[in-house]
Amino acid sequence: MRTAICPGSFDPVTLGHLDIINRSRKVFDKTIVAVLVNPEKHTMFTVDERIGLLKRCTEGMEDVEVVGFEGLLADYARQRGVTAIVKGLRALSDFEYEFQQALTNKKLNPELETMFLTTSAENMFLSSSIVKQIASFGGDISNFVPECILEDIKARISEGGK
Ligand code: PNS
Secondary structure (H helix, E strand, C coil): CCEEEEEECCCCCCHHHHHHHHHHHHHCCEEEEEEECCCCCCCCCCHHHHHHHHHHHCCCCCCEEEEEECCCHHHHHHHHCCCEEEEEECCHHHHHHHHHHHHHHHHHCCCCEEEEEECCHHHCCCCHHHHHHHHHCCCCCCCCCCHHHHHHHHHHHHCCCC
16 A cells, blocks of 8 residues: 655644645555644644644545654654655745655655655745734635634634634
Protein backbone atom coordinates (compact mmCIF):
# COMPACT_ATOMS: atom_id res chain seq x y z
CA MET A 1 0.00 0.00 0.00
CA ARG A 2 1.36 3.41 -0.97
CA THR A 3 1.22 5.72 2.03
CA ALA A 4 2.23 9.36 2.47
CA ILE A 5 2.62 11.56 5.50
CA CYS A 6 1.26 15.08 5.21
CA PRO A 7 2.87 16.91 8.16
CA GLY A 8 2.21 20.33 9.61
CA SER A 9 1.14 22.46 12.53
CA PHE A 10 -2.42 22.88 11.22
CA ASP A 11 -3.17 25.74 13.62
CA PRO A 12 -5.84 25.77 12.28
CA VAL A 13 -6.41 23.61 9.21
CA THR A 14 -7.16 25.79 6.16
CA LEU A 15 -8.77 25.11 2.76
CA GLY A 16 -5.20 25.08 1.42
CA HIS A 17 -4.29 22.17 3.71
CA LEU A 18 -7.45 20.33 2.78
CA ASP A 19 -6.68 20.79 -0.91
CA ILE A 20 -3.24 19.24 -0.44
CA ILE A 21 -4.68 16.35 1.62
CA ASN A 22 -7.29 15.65 -1.07
CA ARG A 23 -4.71 15.73 -3.83
CA SER A 24 -2.42 13.43 -1.86
CA ARG A 25 -5.36 11.00 -1.69
CA LYS A 26 -5.41 10.86 -5.48
CA VAL A 27 -1.79 9.70 -5.58
CA PHE A 28 -1.52 7.57 -2.44
CA ASP A 29 -3.68 4.77 -1.05
CA LYS A 30 -3.42 6.24 2.42
CA THR A 31 -2.56 9.72 3.72
CA ILE A 32 -1.44 10.17 7.30
CA VAL A 33 -2.05 13.75 8.39
CA ALA A 34 0.55 14.26 11.12
CA VAL A 35 0.18 17.18 13.51
CA LEU A 36 3.41 18.33 15.14
CA VAL A 37 3.39 18.26 18.93
CA ASN A 38 5.51 21.24 19.89
CA PRO A 39 4.84 22.39 23.46
CA GLU A 40 7.26 25.31 23.07
CA LYS A 41 5.28 26.90 20.26
CA HIS A 42 2.34 29.10 21.19
CA THR A 43 -0.68 27.88 19.26
CA MET A 44 -4.31 28.93 19.01
CA PHE A 45 -5.47 25.33 19.42
CA THR A 46 -3.90 22.54 21.46
CA VAL A 47 -2.64 19.48 19.62
CA ASP A 48 -5.69 17.48 20.64
CA GLU A 49 -7.97 20.26 19.45
CA ARG A 50 -6.15 20.51 16.12
CA ILE A 51 -6.40 16.75 15.66
CA GLY A 52 -10.12 16.98 16.48
CA LEU A 53 -10.68 19.75 13.94
CA LEU A 54 -8.78 17.83 11.25
CA LYS A 55 -10.73 14.66 12.00
CA ARG A 56 -13.96 16.57 11.62
CA CYS A 57 -12.83 18.05 8.28
CA THR A 58 -11.78 14.63 6.96
CA GLU A 59 -14.74 12.68 8.30
CA GLY A 60 -15.76 9.85 6.00
CA MET A 61 -12.35 9.77 4.28
CA GLU A 62 -11.41 6.16 5.02
CA ASP A 63 -7.95 6.65 3.49
CA VAL A 64 -7.01 9.48 5.87
CA GLU A 65 -5.60 9.02 9.36
CA VAL A 66 -5.04 12.01 11.63
CA VAL A 67 -2.36 11.66 14.28
CA GLY A 68 -0.05 13.73 16.48
CA PHE A 69 3.69 13.20 16.32
CA GLU A 70 6.57 14.30 18.50
CA GLY A 71 10.22 14.74 17.62
CA LEU A 72 11.72 14.34 14.18
CA LEU A 73 9.49 13.75 11.19
CA ALA A 74 12.19 11.52 9.67
CA ASP A 75 12.02 9.26 12.74
CA TYR A 76 8.25 9.22 12.79
CA ALA A 77 8.16 8.21 9.11
CA ARG A 78 10.62 5.38 9.79
CA GLN A 79 8.58 4.25 12.77
CA ARG A 80 5.44 4.11 10.58
CA GLY A 81 7.27 2.47 7.66
CA VAL A 82 6.38 5.40 5.39
CA THR A 83 8.78 6.65 2.72
CA ALA A 84 6.89 9.64 1.28
CA ILE A 85 6.16 13.10 2.64
CA VAL A 86 3.66 15.29 0.83
CA LYS A 87 3.76 19.04 1.21
CA GLY A 88 2.13 21.96 -0.50
CA LEU A 89 4.31 24.59 -2.10
CA ARG A 90 2.81 28.03 -2.41
CA ALA A 91 4.90 30.93 -3.65
CA LEU A 92 8.62 30.91 -4.35
CA SER A 93 9.09 32.23 -0.83
CA ASP A 94 8.22 28.77 0.57
CA PHE A 95 10.86 27.08 -1.49
CA GLU A 96 14.06 27.72 0.46
CA TYR A 97 12.60 26.63 3.79
CA GLU A 98 10.92 23.57 2.29
CA PHE A 99 14.04 22.63 0.34
CA GLN A 100 16.10 22.81 3.54
CA GLN A 101 13.61 20.61 5.37
CA ALA A 102 13.43 18.09 2.53
CA LEU A 103 17.22 17.77 2.35
CA THR A 104 17.52 17.51 6.14
CA ASN A 105 14.86 14.81 6.27
CA LYS A 106 16.62 12.93 3.49
CA LYS A 107 19.92 13.05 5.41
CA LEU A 108 18.21 11.82 8.55
CA ASN A 109 16.27 9.12 6.72
CA PRO A 110 17.66 8.32 3.23
CA GLU A 111 14.57 6.25 2.41
CA LEU A 112 12.38 9.34 2.66
CA GLU A 113 11.22 11.24 -0.43
CA THR A 114 9.50 14.62 -0.21
CA MET A 115 6.88 15.37 -2.86
CA PHE A 116 5.73 18.94 -3.38
CA LEU A 117 2.28 19.62 -4.74
CA THR A 118 1.74 23.03 -6.26
CA THR A 119 -0.91 24.86 -4.31
CA SER A 120 -4.07 25.74 -6.22
CA ALA A 121 -4.02 29.33 -7.45
CA GLU A 122 -6.80 30.40 -5.06
CA ASN A 123 -4.74 29.21 -2.07
CA MET A 124 -1.45 30.79 -3.12
CA PHE A 125 -1.54 33.39 -0.38
CA LEU A 126 -3.30 31.35 2.26
CA SER A 127 -1.71 30.36 5.57
CA SER A 128 -2.88 29.56 9.10
CA SER A 129 -1.16 32.76 10.31
CA ILE A 130 -3.08 34.91 7.83
CA VAL A 131 -6.34 33.25 8.85
CA LYS A 132 -5.63 33.93 12.54
CA GLN A 133 -4.74 37.52 11.79
CA ILE A 134 -7.91 38.17 9.79
CA ALA A 135 -10.06 36.41 12.41
CA SER A 136 -8.48 38.37 15.26
CA PHE A 137 -9.58 41.62 13.58
CA GLY A 138 -13.10 40.32 13.06
CA GLY A 139 -12.62 39.72 9.33
CA ASP A 140 -14.48 37.14 7.29
CA ILE A 141 -12.51 33.88 7.06
CA SER A 142 -15.25 31.79 5.48
CA ASN A 143 -13.37 31.62 2.16
CA PHE A 144 -10.22 30.37 3.85
CA VAL A 145 -11.15 27.59 6.28
CA PRO A 146 -13.54 24.62 6.12
CA GLU A 147 -17.03 25.65 7.15
CA CYS A 148 -17.22 22.99 9.85
CA ILE A 149 -14.49 24.70 11.92
CA LEU A 150 -15.53 28.34 11.43
CA GLU A 151 -17.34 28.55 14.73
CA ASP A 152 -14.41 26.99 16.63
CA ILE A 153 -12.12 29.76 15.40
CA LYS A 154 -14.62 32.50 16.17
CA ALA A 155 -15.17 31.05 19.65
CA ARG A 156 -11.44 30.88 20.34
CA ILE A 157 -10.99 34.49 19.21
CA SER A 158 -13.84 35.65 21.44
CA GLU A 159 -12.15 33.84 24.35
CA GLY A 160 -9.10 35.97 23.62
CA GLY A 161 -7.07 33.17 22.02
CA LYS A 162 -4.54 33.91 19.25
O1 PNS B 1 2.86 23.67 9.16
P1 PNS B 1 4.33 23.89 9.45
O2 PNS B 1 4.51 24.58 10.79
O3 PNS B 1 5.05 24.57 8.34
O4 PNS B 1 4.94 22.41 9.60
C1 PNS B 1 6.31 22.23 9.85
C2 PNS B 1 6.64 20.75 10.14
C3 PNS B 1 5.76 20.21 11.24
C4 PNS B 1 6.41 19.95 8.88
C5 PNS B 1 8.13 20.74 10.53
O5 PNS B 1 8.37 21.69 11.48
C6 PNS B 1 8.59 19.39 11.07
O6 PNS B 1 8.66 18.42 10.36
N1 PNS B 1 8.91 19.37 12.38
C7 PNS B 1 9.37 18.19 13.07
C8 PNS B 1 10.82 18.36 13.51
C9 PNS B 1 11.77 17.91 12.42
O7 PNS B 1 11.68 16.81 11.90
N2 PNS B 1 12.73 18.80 12.07
C10 PNS B 1 13.74 18.50 11.09
C11 PNS B 1 13.28 18.81 9.68
S1 PNS B 1 13.83 20.40 9.27
